[in-house]
Amino acid sequence: MEKYYQLLKKNFNQKESVLTELINLEAISNLPKGTEHFVSDIHGEFHSFDHVLRTGSGSIREKVLEAFPHAETSEINSLCELIYYPELIISQLPSDFPLEKKNNWYISNLLTLLTIVRISGQKYTRSKVRKSLSPQFSYIIEELLTETNNLEQKQAYVDAIILKLIELEQIDDLIISLCYSIQRLVVDHLHVVGDIYDRGPKPDEIMNKLMTHHSVDIQWGNHDIIWLAAMAGSPLAMINVVRICARYGNLDIIEDRYGINIRPLVDFAMAHYEPLPVFAPHLDGRDLPEIAKIQANVVQQAAAMMQFKLEEQLIERRPEFSMTHRKMLSIIDYQTLSIQFDNQCYSLENFNPVTIQITNPTELTDDEQRIINKLLTNFQQSDKLKKHMDFLMAKGSMYLCYNGNLLFHGCIPLHSNGDLKALHIEGLTYFGKDLLDYYERQVRYAYQHPDVNTDLATDLLWYLWVGETSSLFGKMSMTTFERYFISDKKTHNEIKNPYYELRNDETICERLLVEFGLSPNGHIINGHTPVKEKKGESPIKAGGKMLVIDGGYAKGYQKTTGVAGYTLLSNSYGIQIATHMPFSGIEQALTNQEQQLSIRRLVEKVSERKIVKHTTIGQKIQQEIDDLTYVYHHYEQL
Numbered sequence: 277m278e279k280y281y282q283l284l285k286k287n288f289n290q291k292e293s294v295l296t297e298l299i300n301l302e303a304i305s306n307l308p309k310g311t312e313h314f315v316s317d318i319h320g321e322f323h324s325f326d327h328v329l330r331t332g333s334g335s336i337r338e339k340v341l342e343a344f345p346h347a348e349t350s351e352i353n354s355l356c357e358l359i360y361y362p363e364l365i366i367s368q369l370p371s372d373f374p375l376e377k378k379n380n381w382y383i384s385n386l387l388t389l390l391t392i393v394r395i396s397g398q399k400y401t402r403s404k405v406r407k408s409l410s411p412q413f414s415y416i417i418e419e420l421l422t423e424t425n426n427l428e429q430k431q432a433y434v435d436a437i438i439l440k441l442i443e444l445e446q447i448d449d450l451i452i453s454l455c456y457s458i459q460r461l462v463v464d465h466l467h468v469v470g471d472i473y474d475r476g477p478k479p480d481e482i483m484n485k486l487m488t489h490h491s492v493d494i495q496w497g498n499h500d501i502i503w504l505a506a507m508a509g510s511p512l513a514m515i516n517v518v519r520i521c522a523r524y525g526n527l528d529i530i531e532d533r534y535g536i537n538i539r540p541l542v543d544f545a546m547a548h549y550e551p552l553p554v555f556a557p558h559l560d561g562r563d564l565p566e567i568a569k570i571q572a573n574v575v576q577q578a579a580a581m582m583q584f585k586l587e588e589q590l591i592e593r594r595p596e597f598s599m600t601h602r603k604m605l606s607i608i609d610y611q612t613l614s615i616q617f618d619n620q621c622y623s624l625e626n627f628n629p630v631t632i633q634i635t636n637p638t639e640l641t642d643d644e645q646r647i648i649n650k651l652l653t654n655f656q657q658s659d660k661l662k663k664h665m666d667f668l669m670a671k672g673s674m675y676l677c678y679n680g681n682l683l684f685h686g687c688i689p690l691h692s693n694g695d696l697k698a699l700h701i702e703g704l705t706y707f708g709k710d711l712l713d714y715y716e717r718q719v720r721y722a723y724q725h726p727d728v729n730t731d732l733a734t735d736l737l738w739y740l741w742v743g744e745t746s747s748l749f750g751k752m753s754m755t756t757f758e759r760y761f762i763s764d765k766k767t768h769n770e771i772k773n774p775y776y777e778l779r780n781d782e783t784i785c786e787r788l789l790v791e792f793g794l795s796p797n798g799h800i801i802n803g804h805t806p807v808k809e810k811k812g813e814s815p816i817k818a819g820g821k822m823l824v825i826d827g828g829y830a831k832g833y834q835k836t837t838g839v840a841g842y843t844l845l846s847n848s849y850g851i852q853i854a855t856h857m858p859f860s861g862i863e864q865a866l867t868n869q870e871q872q873l874s875i876r877r878l879v880e881k882v883s884e885r886k887i888v889k890h891t892t893i894g895q896k897i898q899q900e901i902d903d904l905t906y907v908y909h910h911y912e913q914l
C-alpha cells in the first residue's frame with residue numbers, strides 16, 4: 277500500500293498540487309449528477325437512433341425552455357432544430373440573404389447558443405465544460421462565455437469578435453461546434469441496452485456514431501452476440517448473420533458496408549435454389565432491384581440449410597446444452613418430406629433438400645464447406661468489422677450495475693417458482709450473477725481465440741443465441757426451422773422463460789437486484805421484448821422497479837408495439853421514460869417536434885437532488901479523495 281501511495285505522490289510535484297486536486301474532486305462530488313440516457317434494440321435503424329441522440333429524448337428541448345421560458349413555441353422549435361441538425365439548418369439559409377440580415381442571424385443565434393451552453397454547463401466543473409468544447413474554438417468560446425455574461429458593458433467588443441468570425445468564414449463551424457457541445461453537455465452518459473445489429477439497414481453507422489460518443493457503455497444483446505461470435509470464429513453464427521441479412525434484404529451490409537465478399541455464396545445459392553415466397557426478404561416499405569430480391573431470397577435458403585446442418589453438429593458435440601430436440605434434419609423422413617415431433621407429424625413445405633445427403637443429412641457438401649471456410653476468413657479479415665467488434669468488446673458486457681440500477685438486455689433465467697435457473701456445464705453449476713459472469717468470461721475467451729471454431733467458449737456464443745438458459749435469449753427454443761418449413765402456426769410459438777411473467781412482481785425484482793449486490797431500491801432496465809403498448813402493456817412494471825425500453829425501433833415491430841421505441845432518462849431529479857413516435861425523416865420530425873415525443877412519464881422523483889457523490893463515479897472519486905488525503909497528510913514521509 278505504501279508503494280502505491282509513493283507512486284501516487286509522483287503525480288504531484290508539490291504538496292499544494294495535492295490540495296488543489298483534492299478540492300477539485302470534492303467540488304465534483306458535490307455537483308448534481310449528470311444525465312444518463314438509456315436506449316435499446318436499435319436494430320440497424322441509424323436515422324431514428326441518431327435523432328434520439330441529437331434530441332437527447334427531449335432533454336435539449338427542456339434545457340432550451342429552461343433558458344428561454346417566455347419564448348414563443350415557434351422560436352423554441354427553430355432553436356431546437358438548429359441544435360439538433362446545425363449543418364442542415366445552416367445549409368438551408370437563403371442564398372440571397374441580405375448581408376445585414378445574415379449577420380444578425382449569426383449574432384443572435386450565437387448569443388442564444390452561448391446562453392444555452394452556459395445553462396447546460398452549470399452543473400459541471402469548468403474543466404468538464406472546456407472538454408466539451410471543440411479544441412479549435414475552445415479559447416474563443418470561453419472568452420465569449422465570459423463576456424456575454426456581462427453583455428451591457430461588452431456589447432461592442434462581443435459584436436466585433438462575431439463580425440470578425442463572420443469575415444474569416446469561421447462562424448458556421450463555430451455555431452456547429454457549439455450545437456454539438458450542447459448535445460454533449462445535456463446528456464452526460466449513454467447506455468445502450470443491446471441489439472444494435474440485425475433487421476435494419478445501417479448497424480455500422482450506429483457503431484461509427486457510438487465510437488465517437490464521449491461516454492457510452494453497451495450491454496450485449498442476442499443480435500450483437502452473433503456478430504461477435506462470427507468474428508470470434510463461429511462458422512454457425514456467421515452463416516446465421518448472413519441469413520438474417522438476406523431475410524431483411526440487407527446483404528449490402530456485409531458486402532458493401534463491411535467489404536466482405538459473398539459472391540461465391542450468391543453464385544452457389546443462385547445455382548441450387550429457386551426463389552420461394554416464404555423466403556422473400558422483409559423490406560418494411562423499402563424497395564430493392566428485382567435481382568437483389570431474388571439473390572436475397574435464395575441466399576437465405578442456402579444459408580438456412582447450412583445453419584441447420586452446423587447447428588446439429590454443435591448439438592451433437594455439446595450434449596450438456598440439452599438441445600437434442602432441435603435436431604431437425606436428422607429426424608426428417610426424406611421419402612415423404614415430413615417430420616414428427618411432439619407426437620405429431622407435419623409435412624414440410626418450401627423444403628429443398630438439394631444439398632442433403634440422406635445418409636448423413638448434417639454434413640456440409642464440399643461446396644458448402646468451401647464457401648463457409650472462405651466466408652469466415654473474409655468476415656474475420658474485414659478491418660471495419662474488426663474495429664466495430666473490438667469496440668463492442670471494449671465497451672460491452674453481459675450486464676452492468678450502474679448508479680444502483682441493473683442493466684441487461686434479456687433476462688435472468690428463472691424457474692416458474694422464482695428460483696434462479698441454472699446451467700450445468702463441465703461438472704459445475706451456474707445461476708444468477710455467477711451465470712452471467714460465466715457467460716461473459718466465455719465471450720471474452722472466445723473473442724481472444726478467433727482461430728478456434730468448435731471449442732466450448734465459441735459454442736457457448738451460439739448457446740447464448742438459442743439456448744434455454746441463455747440470459748440473452750430468454751426462451752425455450754428458437755423455431756426458425758418451423759417458421760420456414762411447417763405451416764401449422766402453433767409450432768412457431770417460442771415459449772418465454774418464466775422471468776417475463778415474474779418480472780412484474782416487485783419482490784422478484786428486488787431479489788434480483790440484491791443477487792447482483794445492489795440495494796432493492798434500484799431499478800432493472802431491460803430491452804429485448806417489444807412492449808405492446810397498443811395492447812395496453814406498459815414499459816413501467818413492478819411498481820417502477822422494472823423498466824423495459826424495447827419499444828421497437830425495428831420497423832417490423834412497430835405494428836405490434838404501436839410506438840417507435842422508448843428511451844429512459846435519469847437525471848439528478850429522477851427517472852423519466854420517453855415514448856417516441858415512428859421516425860420518417862428529419863424534415864417530418866422537425867415539423868412535428870412536439871408530437872414526436874408525445875409522452876414522457878415520470879417513473880421516479882427523488883426527494884433530494886442526486887449529486888455525483890451518490891453515483892458509481894462518485895464512489896470512485898471518493899476512493900481517490902481518501903487516497904489523496906493520505907498522501908497529503910504523509911507527504912513528507914512518503
Ligand SMILES: O=P(O)(O)OC[C@H]1O[C@](O)(COP(=O)(O)O)[C@@H](O)[C@@H]1O
Binds near residue numbers: 499
Ligand atoms: O422474424 P425474425 O427476424 O426471424 O426474428 C424472429 C426471431 O427473433 C427473435 O425474436 C430474437 O430476436 P429479438 O432479440 O429481437 O427478439 C427470436 O426469438 C425469433 O425466433
Ligand SMILES: [Mn+2]
Binds near residue numbers: 471685803804
Ligand atoms: Mn434481443
